[in-house]
Amino acid sequence: MILGAAGAAVLAFDVGGTDMKVGLIDAEGNVLGLRRVRTPRDPNRPADAILDRVAELARELxxxxPGHPARAAGVIVPGIVDPESGVGLYSANLGWRNYPFTAEAERRLGVPVAFDHDVRSAAAVEHHYGGSREFDDVVVMVVGTGIAAAVFSGGKAVSAGGFAGELGHAQVPDPDGGGTxxxxxxGSAGAVAKRYAAHAGTPVSGAREVLERARAGEDLAARIWADAVDALAFSICQCVSIIGTEAVVIGGGLAEAGEELLEPLRQRVDQMLDFHRRPVILRAQLGQDAGLxxxxxxxxxxxxxxPDADASAATDGAA
Amino acid sequence: MILGAAGAAVLAFDVGGTDMKVGLIDAEGNVLGLRRVRTPRDPNRPADAILDRVAELARELxxxxPGHPARAAGVIVPGIVDPESGVGLYSANLGWRNYPFTAEAERRLGVPVAFDHDVRSAAAVEHHYGGSREFDDVVVMVVGTGIAAAVFSGGKAVSAGGFAGELGHAQVPDPDGGGTxxxxxxGSAGAVAKRYAAHAGTPVSGAREVLERARAGEDLAARIWADAVDALAFSICQCVSIIGTEAVVIGGGLAEAGEELLEPLRQRVDQMLDFHRRPVILRAQLGQDAGLxxxxxxxxxxxxxxPDADASAATDGAA
Structure with a gap:
């Protein structure tokens, strides 16, 4: 099991825009009772509704x-997250602003809660156990419907009060307009499907279909795919120029294309960089459970x- | 004096493409014997020629x-610099590759040598004493003939083996071509002069003259100035998106324009950013001696x- 040997039993909640993944991680690191449930959406009390459900699931587990009492819980959410203050500053998708997640979750669960950003937390696991673990200066990008990223500099996660890693909203040259x-x-999987549909005038099932059409020799599909590669390469080169990124790990739906994404991406990055060090570009090794x-x-x-927060947990001796 | 109270007397060498600045900093932090000399250029042994001159100047000082024996020396140079290994990896301008500066300087000077990057070192002083000192996530940009930068994340300088801060070679939209x-x-002072001259078909004395022409209502000059502002804003926004930069300090020749640069820059950055935190944009407070x-x-x-490296220095008690 990836979380290593002995440690306290903990609850884990990965809150996404559609689903929440939930599990109890036992002392040996096995995931017990793993389940995926619908994320409750309440426009009037979006975060409260989610934490009410979290508490319910904690009781169920x-x-x-009963032989694995959880000593702590981890809750991760999307958006702008400040783990130090325990506040979810902003989620466009789920609808909260400045919500005190740590305090509210601890009140409901009765155990210490580690509150953090979903992608940064998944990326930390990926960086800890995956192909980039030998590097200190790493960017992990999750390229799916949208794009989120986690940045490591000098071996440490960069948070900047929750504002780091917003690569999805960084500017790139606009292949359609000439602006940005x-x-x-x-560059996202969502954009590949959407831009193809807009240019072709017909809907498409997803980025995978665009790749298949490109493979079959269709020009438009190949161009849309190349635009995504260019945009991702542009942002990777910005990271290299600004913080000397040595390794880039790509996960999420678009990474399922494997070398059909990574190989042209390496070529574009190499062309765009000057004297800079070329980053290693790798596919994420951990799957959908990295967040949990x-x-x-x-x-x-x-x-x-x-350890003082919970004496019995301290004796369990988390490595 | 900016280096604070008591400390060891040290030699300081700021090696630039044209000139070297040299001084002896006494125990109280006063700069003694400050001088500026021509940087020797020897294509066959570029770094050796410079260090030979450094040793000569050290003997002179x-x-x-004689009452202020230096216990250590600081040597800073441009290019790609890895302070940890003590190697100057690359300087396009001065011509070395993989030169062991620390070892060679220590051999010549007979005291411990701190070898580092010129702009990162000047920026560290600026960040330590200047307007950005209350922030943890800062970029200091020196905008002169070229553009160099130093990046601070979580209060620490980001080095990435010497490859961080290469903003001058990061890509931006090309106002002339539509590419990048x-x-x-x-965005540099050099580029403002050069691009104006190219578009106008007449030479210009420098970026300052372009600004004066823009002030006088000349369209071309205003456009060239606005292009520089756009390009700088673009790169600042990349920093904000990737590492959550809270404060940007602008130094170098172009910063002499003061608010005529900074105010439009703030406006463009504000327009380009979405939900991101707006960075504070400040002018550097330290002048040309920041490197020294x-x-x-x-x-x-x-x-x-x-302290063990030099027992007598340890008793001087550098703060």
């Missing part, structure tokens, strides 16, 4: 696995940092 | 100020880190 667009509007594992890792780290 | 150009080719002070600060930090 507690009843199901945001990376997410050109990240939440669990955060919870264990919290116990390891403040 | 030693003879001139490097920031330095649009940075070199001296590096040298004192070296003594503070390894």
């Amino acid at each position: 507690g009843a199901e696995f 667009a945001i990376l997410e509007a050109v 594992l990240g939440a669990a890792m955060n919870a264990r780290a919290l116990l390891a940092e403040s | 030693g003879a001139e100020f 150009a490097i920031l330095e080719a649009v 002070l940075g070199a001296a600060m590096n040298a004192r930090a070296l003594l503070a880190e390894s």
